[in-house]
Amino acid sequence: MSKVTVVGAGNVGATCADVLAYREIAEEIVLIDIKEGVAEGKALDIFQKAPINQYDSRTVGSTNDYSKTANSDVVVITSGLPRKPGMTRDDLIETNAGIVKSVTENVVKHSPNAIIIVVSNPLDVMTYQAHLTSGLNRNKVIGMAGILDTARYRAFLAEELNVSPKEIQAILMGGHGDTMVPLPRYTTVAGIPVTELVAKDKLDAIIERTKFGGGELVKLMGTSAWYAPGSAAAQMVEAILKNQRRVFPVCIKLDGEYGIDDCYLGVPVILGKNGVEKVIELDLNAEEKALLETSRGHVKEVMNVLDNLGK
Numbered sequence: 268m269s270k271v272t273v274v275g276a277g278n279v280g281a282t283c284a285d286v287l288a289y290r291e292i293a294e295e296i297v298l299i300d301i302k303e304g305v306a307e308g309k310a311l312d313i314f315q316k317a318p319i320n321q322y323d324s325r326t327v328g329s330t331n332d333y334s335k336t337a338n339s340d341v342v343v344i345t346s347g348l349p350r351k352p353g354m355t356r357d358d359l360i361e362t363n364a365g366i367v368k369s370v371t372e373n374v375v376k377h378s379p380n381a382i383i384i385v386v387s388n389p390l391d392v393m394t395y396q397a398h399l400t401s402g403l404n405r406n407k408v409i410g411m412a413g414i415l416d417t418a419r420y421r422a423f424l425a426e427e428l429n430v431s432p433k434e435i436q437a438i439l440m441g442g443h444g445d446t447m448v449p450l451p452r453y454t455t456v457a458g459i460p461v462t463e464l465v466a467k468d469k470l471d472a473i474i475e476r477t478k479f480g481g482g483e484l485v486k487l488m489g490t491s492a493w494y495a496p497g498s499a500a501a502q503m504v505e506a507i508l509k510n511q512r513r514v515f516p517v518c519i520k521l522d523g524e525y526g527i528d529d530c531y532l533g534v535p536v537i538l539g540k541n542g543v544e545k546v547i548e549l550d551l552n553a554e555e556k557a558l559l560e561t562s563r564g565h566v567k568e569v570m571n572v573l574d575n576l577g578k
Contacts, residue, residue: 269293269508272336272378274370275345276300276328278490279386281309282497283343283504288313288324292505297336299329301346306330333373339381341504342374343411344397347387349491356389360572363387364396371400382507382542385410385518386500390443391531392569394518398531405520406543412443413516413533414499415492419480420449423473428464430456437461438535438549439477439516441562447533448558449474453549503538510540517543524548525556530563530570 271293273280277300284298296313300306310328317323329335336342347363350356367387374381383401385408387393394410401408417439425432434457441448451470454461461470476483484492506513517536521527524534524546535547551559 268295270295270297270339271504271508272297272299272339272342272374272381273345274299274342274374275347275387276302276306276309277345278493279497279500280343280345281313282493283345283386283500284310284326285313286498286501287504288317288326289320289322290501290505291322291324292501292508293324293340296324296326297329297339298326299331299333299336301331303330333377336374337377339374339378341384341507342378342381343384343386343500343504344370344374344393345386345500346370347393349388356569357572360389360392360569361576363389363393364573364576367393367396368400371397375401375403381407383408384500384503386496388443389569391518391533391566392573395520395531395570396573398520404542405522406541408520409503409536409543410443410518410531410533411496411500411503412447412518413439413535414502415496416443416447416449416477416480416533417516418495418499420454420473420477423476424454424456424461424465427469427473428456435461440533440535440549441559442532442566443518444481444565445478446558446562446565447478448555448562449477450549450555452552452555506538507540507542512537512539512544514538514547519543519546521546525551525559527559527563530567532559532563532566 298306307328310326313326385394398408421435437454537544
């Protein structure tokens, strides 16, 4: 029986659990949170619409009882605090690293064979923390950012071209944030290079909007996004549980790929039953390599902050 645990029953976690249930990606979905009753309530709410939306997946909620998560195939970690006014980046890293460390310890204790997907922010460094704590192989501890970032990029392109979002394929690399590296050379519309359909200035503007896509939503709503991030995490779970071997941009520890060692960056991979089945190395041109190097430097700087906290 396929079983998935989603840690954190906030907006992102609850959306992820809802998509997993609605699409019958897993037979059992456990939602867990530290806030009394929240996970139980949301899990019950999701199950009560099963007769309406016609699905068989069971959703179960728990307040911090990890025994209910035992033998999960995949665990999605969304726990962590948003950055609050007056909080430095280092404060946020310290707080969320502590949360992710504690969660990962509990996850591994009850589901030693699980594949871990990290959604907590700052994404790249929280994936690093989960990897350090779990002691699992790098292919089994991965971060969700690239699918969300490419989804935003593809949505903006669909809007610009007035075509179906289904027609747009894209790859994007690097860290999650304003140093991400969208790759127009590897962006197509039903197989047609996007550079043949969108003028360079328009494409550059879309790339800039993508880089700050999360910030745009925070400005509009006063809080970060959840529908797209939750759905993106669920899509990764589906690729793993169904062994789809889909090609996605995923945050993983690089071990020499792209000439980079010991840094957690978004790169295209094949995602299947073992987690990352293969890291795909693209033949980047000089400009793309320079952008990736800038992104690497930024992520490494944040990783160093975590290292200096003494983990």
